[in-house]
């Protein structure tokens with residue numbers, strides 16, 4: 334989000350594009366696990382984490398297909414020691430982890446909402462988070478599995494139940510919404526996308542995704558119809574990809590990129606260089622107990638949740654309109670664990 338974070342990430346990407354060894358030149362060692370590593374997101378994300386100089390150990394866990402992915406990724410000439418774990422290896426994969434990234438679960442097909450994934454993914458996330466609570470309770474948790482509006486409350490409730498909940502550590506990954514908003518805003522206004530920033534707040538489904546174009550930089554004043562079209566395209570970005578893939582899943586490559594950016598900021602925060610990102614966390618800045626907004630990521634995870642700043646009237650309406658769906662999705666997640 335912040336230009337500081339974008340600049341560092343750009344440097345990382347440039348180093349990677351010059352030759353992956355350059356990206357691995359320095360940085361303290363952190364242990365990172367990807368749960369769901371053999372999936373559409375998991376594979377490219379595992380590769381990108383292998384290219385991150387802050388990672389010294391990389392655990393790749395999935396219920397199927399990890400030996401191949403781990404062997405493949407492990408040949409990349411960067412320092413992260415990479416090991417694959419199958420379904421009996423979860424405890425070892427997690428032990429000592431600083432950061433656990435969860436893209437495990439089923440993706441949408443055309444005609445489905447993210448909430449339609451709840452039936453399968455809720456249990457997957459709860460069980461994986463239970464293992465995190467047992468084997469690395471201090472780790473930061475980046476939750477990608479949908480529906481994020483519910484899976485983050487599920488993770489929180491599960492850890493509360495185990496007595497190891499720390500609200501600073503649990504984050505729903507909404508970076509892809511920011512990535513999309515930046516891309517669409519830059520394209521529409523003829524801007525250099527590398528210089529663009531757009532905060533996206535709320536949640537991660539349909540109308541709960543609220544890009545704040547009134548706070549975008551550089552500031553461009555857009556006619557209302559253009560603003561509304563950009564807002565809608567950002568809200569429907571996931572569906573655009575689901576439809577284009579026509580039954581073969583949802584966003585994987587842009588998601589892996591977004592998750593790698595967010596994980597990089599989390600690791601830099603842990604290593605003492607705070608970063609600012611939008612992410613879905615426990616929050617008191619609106620009526621929703623979980624809400625995505627800009628946060629400061631520091632040595633213990635989420636150090637500060639920033640308030641929304643000044644919203645336009647259109648954004649105020651959007652905020653009001655999302656609340657019933659967001660609150661219902663949160664409650665559904667909470668009840669799933671409480672009644673389980």
Ligand SMILES: NC(=O)C1=CN([C@@H]2O[C@H](COP(=O)(O)OP(=O)(O)OC[C@H]3O[C@@H](n4cnc5c(N)ncnc54)[C@H](O)[C@@H]3O)[C@@H](O)[C@H]2O)C=CC1
Nearest residue numbers: 369371372373374395396436437438439440477478479588
């Ligand atoms: N937060 C976001 O912005 C986004 C979230 N997603 C979500 O990410 C999730 C994964 O999507 P894809 O990678 O495309 O799906 P995929 O089906 O290609 O991969 C999922 C992987 O999870 C694994 N898996 C299933 N149960 C598991 C368990 N109990 N433990 C470990 N691994 C398990 C599967 O074996 C598979 O390899 C979906 O829920 C999707 O909706 C997708 C795009 C964006």
Ligand SMILES: O=C([O-])CC(=O)C(=O)O
Nearest residue numbers: 441509570571572583584
């Ligand atoms: O739309 C989906 O199902 C996947 C997702 O969350 C996204 O691409 O934003």
